[in-house]
Amino acid sequence: MRLRNPLANAHNHGSAGHGLSHWWAQRFSAIGLVFLTVWLLWALGSLVGASHAEAAALLGHPFHAAMAILFVVAGVYHGQLGLQVVIEDYFDSHLIETTALIAVRFLSIIGGLLAVIAILKLALGV
Amino acid sequence: MVTDNRPLSPHLQVYRPQLTTVMSISHRISGILLSLGMVVVVLWVLALASGPEAFERINSLLATPIGLIAMLVWSFSLFYHLLNGIRHLLWDAGWLLDLRGAYASGWIVLAASVVMTAIVWGGLL
Numbered sequence: 001m002r003l004r005n006p007l008a009n010a011h012n013h014g015s016a017g018h019g020l021s022h023w024w025a026q027r028f029s030a031i032g033l034v035f036l037t038v039w040l041l042w043a044l045g046s047l048v049g050a051s052h053a054e055a056a057a058l059l060g061h062p063f064h065a066a067m068a069i070l071f072v073v074a075g076v077y078h079g080q081l082g083l084q085v086v087i088e089d090y091f092d093s094h095l096i097e098t099t100a101l102i103a104v105r106f107l108s109i110i111g112g113l114l115a116v117i118a119i120l121k122l123a124l125g126v
Numbered sequence: 127m128v129t130d131n132r133p134l135s136p137h138l139q140v141y142r143p144q145l146t147t148v149m150s151i152s153h154r155i156s157g158i159l160l161s162l163g164m165v166v167v168v169l170w171v172l173a174l175a176s177g178p179e180a181f182e183r184i185n186s187l188l189a190t191p192i193g194l195i196a197m198l199v200w201s202f203s204l205f206y207h208l209l210n211g212i213r214h215l216l217w218d219a220g221w222l223l224d225l226r227g228a229y230a231s232g233w234i235v236l237a238a239s240v241v242m243t244a245i246v247w248g249g250l251l
Binding site: 027030031033034037041048052053055056059068072075076079082083086111112114115117118119121122 | 154157158160161164165167168171172174175176177178181182204208211212214215218246250
């Protein structure tokens, strides 16, 4: 007879891990992106046909620079969370799955950082 | 992969495609496309920060037929993922979970995505 509670065996084996926080992070970033997409649509409308000086001035404005950074960071984060689920669902090979997960994370961090630095450069005029 | 004899879900191929299932996988596909689009967004912002020459170069790339088609697909994916994402959030809140609500909201999302894409591109042309 085992006196160990079945729950103790389940803990830290799969579904008792980080699923809930991942779920919330995906929803939290989704709600933010609903509002940021409204800004994005306005910004894209203003940027169509804009010259380099006009586009740089728009994204260099403190408010629009802040919105652009929030959009890129929230977008890349939300995309990383989504791609993670897709990769976890469809890849059978543990090696390929792990490699893809690491690649997506690295690319997200690099892409997000590049965009943030580019927008800051426009906003700070350096 | 471990090949034990655990029961399998019924194969997807035996099901007739339904609005709900097609929209479910389309949400994932549009999300993947938007992630690819984010690469272009990052490159575009980098080009803008690099100066007028790089800015002209990426804009002329986007103005090619392939670039325009990519932006058309991107804009539809954006509207679809945005509206269907709101539909998912409503489901998470416990709304529209009956068959009627799921189908009605599905058709609304599809129609609104097409209309919004048409409005954006109609305004540009």
